[in-house]
Amino acid sequence: MEGTLFNIFAGLAVLSALLVVANPLSRNPVTSALFLVTTMISISGLFVLLGAYFLAAVQILVYAGAVMVLFLFVVMLLDLREAARRKLNLVSLAMGILAVGALFLVYKSSLESTYGEAPQQHEVAEEDQTEAKLVKAVGSTRALGQALFSKDKGFLLPFEIVSVLLLVAMVGVILLSRKEPG
Amino acid sequence: MLASITELLGQAWVLTLLKVVCVFAVVMPMVAYSVVAERRISAWIQDRIGPNRVGIPFTNIKLLGLGQPLADGLKALVKEDFTPAHVRKVFYWMAPAVAMVPSFVVLAVLPFGSMLGTQKMVIADLDVGILFTFGIVSLGVYGVVLAGYASNSKYPFLGGIRSTAQMISYEIAMGLAVVPVFMLAADPAWQAELIDKSTAWSDYLNDTGLLNLSSVVAYQHESILDWLMFKQPIAFAIFLIAIFAETNRLPFDLPESETELVAGYNTEYSSMRFALFFMGEYAAMIAGSALMVVLFCGGWTLPLGDFFNTPAQSLGKGLVHIGVFIAKITVFLGLMIWIRWMLPRFRYDQLMNIGWKRFLPASLANIILTAIVLWVLNS
Numbered sequence: 001m002e003g004t005l006f007n008i009f010a011g012l013a014v015l016s017a018l019l020v021v022a023n024p025l026s027r028n029p030v031t032s033a034l035f036l037v038t039t040m041i042s043i044s045g046l047f048v049l050l051g052a053y054f055l056a057a058v059q060i061l062v063y064a065g066a067v068m069v070l071f072l073f074v075v076m077l078l079d080l081r082e083a084a085r086r087k088l089n090l091v092s093l094a095m096g097i098l099a100v101g102a103l104f105l106v107y108k109s110s111l112e113s114t115y116g117e118a119p120q121q122h123e124v125a126e127e128d129q130t131e132a133k134l135v136k137a138v139g140s141t142r143a144l145g146q147a148l149f150s151k152d153k154g155f156l157l158p159f160e161i162v163s164v165l166l167l168v169a170m171v172g173v174i175l176l177s178r179k180e181p182g
Numbered sequence: 183m184l185a186s187i188t189e190l191l192g193q194a195w196v197l198t199l200l201k202v203v204c205v206f207a208v209v210m211p212m213v214a215y216s217v218v219a220e221r222r223i224s225a226w227i228q229d230r231i232g233p234n235r236v237g238i239p240f241t242n243i244k245l246l247g248l249g250q251p252l253a254d255g256l257k258a259l260v261k262e263d264f265t266p267a268h269v270r271k272v273f274y275w276m277a278p279a280v281a282m283v284p285s286f287v288v289l290a291v292l293p294f295g296s297m298l299g300t301q302k303m304v305i306a307d308l309d310v311g312i313l314f315t316f317g318i319v320s321l322g323v324y325g326v327v328l329a330g331y332a333s334n335s336k337y338p339f340l341g342g343i344r345s346t347a348q349m350i351s352y353e354i355a356m357g358l359a360v361v362p363v364f365m366l367a368a369d370p371a372w373q374a375e376l377i378d379k380s381t382a383w384s385d386y387l388n389d390t391g392l393l394n395l396s397s398v399v400a401y402q403h404e405s406i407l408d409w410l411m412f413k414q415p416i417a418f419a420i421f422l423i424a425i426f427a428e429t430n431r432l433p434f435d436l437p438e439s440e441t442e443l444v445a446g447y448n449t450e451y452s453s454m455r456f457a458l459f460f461m462g463e464y465a466a467m468i469a470g471s472a473l474m475v476v477l478f479c480g481g482w483t484l485p486l487g488d489f490f491n492t493p494a495q496s497l498g499k500g501l502v503h504i505g506v507f508i509a510k511i512t513v514f515l516g517l518m519i520w521i522r523w524m525l526p527r528f529r530y531d532q533l534m535n536i537g538w539k540r541f542l543p544a545s546l547a548n549i550i551l552t553a554i555v556l557w558v559l560n561s
Contacts, residue, residue, distance in 0.1 A: 065320025
């Protein structure tokens with residue numbers, strides 16, 4: 001069951017991610033943006049399968065619901081007839097596939113060097129139950145909140161630094177988009 | 183062993199499917215009759231009569247016009263399904279469906295009753311119920327945006343653009359307004375106490391997380407003063423108004439605004455496709471009302487003694503709880519319809535000012551206020 005669902009979501013994610021950049025039927029940027037939305041939703045399905053419900057919900061809320069809507073907003077406002085006319089560039093497609101393939105090989109070899117040749121098969125017994133409980137405890141919103149916000153063993157300082165970084169970006173955007181200085 | 187496990191899984195699937203079908207069977211007529219209610223109430227408000235003729239077909243029985251949805255539905259089905267020549271076809275066909283789906287998906291995590299037998303009356307009892315709801319609600323904008331883009335003409339496009347800006351602005355205020363609700367309700371102390379107190383509650387709250395929506399309902403069960411609309415009036419007001427904005431209802435119906443944009447995003451749509459947008463709007467109203475009932479008005483509970491505010495252990499009690507929930511939704515639907523015919527539409531700059539300069543600071547202040555109160559009370 002979980003294996004099937006994983007295959008469905010992973011397949012959808014890869015397929016729609018491919019259609020974002022190399023859609024043979026439509027070169028319309030809006031189509032690409034919509035396929036990016038389906039990619040995001042499939043990835044959130046993968047998060048659900050991993051027991052990370054919070055991440056799954058936030059993935060949809062932030063990426064599919066807010067970021068992509070703003071993307072669409074901008075894409076629709078710009079005049080993109082030229083981008084739509086541009087042909088699918090086979091050279092850049094081949095280069096892209098090459099880069100992704102290389103990245104995949106690096107990832108695979110690093111996984112293998114950490115976990116050994118073949119990933120271990122899960123024992124379907126009592127062990128599965130404890131594992132399920134562990135996954136629930138790690139993926140739960142509460143565990144995540146405690147990991148992020150507790151002072152001594154958590155990531156409070158990095159979290160705050162990241163939020164200051166976002167603030168800096170925001171102030172920068174406002175400053176850059178203002179018409180007259182002052 | 184394996185056979186019995188698959189059988190159990192099959193049963194769980196069957197039960198979930200049954201719940202989905204039942205919810206659908208209740209919500210669809212509610213959509214149809216809220217349209218009739220809208221037309222009748224608007225008629226009363228404007229001193230007209232409204233649709234009161236259609237009764238049972240082929241008879242003279244009029245039933246106060248309760249046959250109207252049948253006539254409307256038939257009309258939408260048999261009308262010519264016209265696709266204008268200048269539209270972007272794939273998007274044009276997709277948009278009505280995309281507009282319908284999110285409002286129904288939201289209903290999946292809302293606890294619409296206590297228990298029937300051993301089954302908790304919620305389709306998916308998610309730990310992150312509230313976040314899931316917001317995630318799906320935020321997808322609702324795609325239907326309108328796609329319709330605006332697909333129509334490839336100016337008025338729908340303006341409607342779509344307005345809708346994006348409006349929905350994103352009010353989503354933020356809405357999300358922040360709900361934070362204080364969970365600052366109060368997501369406290370493990372009361373839940374542990376409640377689980378110790380009675381087996382009915384411990385069955386109901388069995389292993390649910392604190393962001394779960396049934397846990398919010400349980401928090402509010404004791405008395406009417408526990409209802410979060412009284413404990414968190416600011417949050418409730420912001421949330422209520424944001425729901426109006428998210429469902430594109432007057433005074434926030436700028437994406438449609440028929441006096442300036444013809445019919446906004448659905449200008450180019452006719453027959454069943456238009457009806458789908460229409461149904462989507464009313465389904466969104468029902469989902470929004472249900473969300474408000476769950477978060478702020480005690481869900482399926484009523485503070486009238488044990489029968490109404492403990493989870494049901496008998497079938498009749500369970501059905502009464504579902505009835506209470508539907509009645510509460512109806513009150514909110516009535517409110518939404520009433521307000522639509524009472525208030526004028528906001529101007530676009532007013533809409534943005536209210537969202538960003540009033541609601542956002544107010545909801546942030548409300549979070550800080552709640553935090554201070556909780557801190558003082560707990561120390």
